[in-house]
Amino acid sequence: MGESFWWAIATATTVGYGDxxxxxxxxxxxxxxxxxxxxxxxxxxxSLLTAFFTHEEDSNKKVLEKLEQIEKENTKLKEVIIS
Incomplete structure (x- = not known):
């Protein structure tokens, strides 16, 4: 029974027997x-590397959205100052 468990675990973990x-x-x-x-x-x-790189993309999207919002606010402020 013990040999069967050893064989199953060694095979499932793909470590194999080796020399x-x-x-x-x-x-x-x-x-x-x-x-x-x-x-x-x-x-x-x-999984940590994957989470880091996928989170990085989400952060970039948020930064770009915030920059677009700031640009719109700047345009509105320019219009108020000019008029």
Whole structure:
């Protein structure tokens, strides 16, 4: 049963067996923990980068909208000052 879990986790995490793999229960537990932590770290890093770049686009849109609003207000002020 334990070997089945080891095989399933190693396969699901796409780590595979390789030439060197743990043979003891404690070793396999430690490696499974490292697999999940490593995959979780890479997943968090990828999602943080994605969130940063997509948020950046939203911020640019907001800045452009604010600039357009300021330009309209400046045009109105110019008209008031001239008249």
């Amino acid at each position: 060197v793999s743990p043979h003891t229960t404690i070793g396999k537990f430690a490696v499974v923990l490292l697999m999940f932590v490593g995959i979780g770290f890479i997943g968090m890093l990828a």
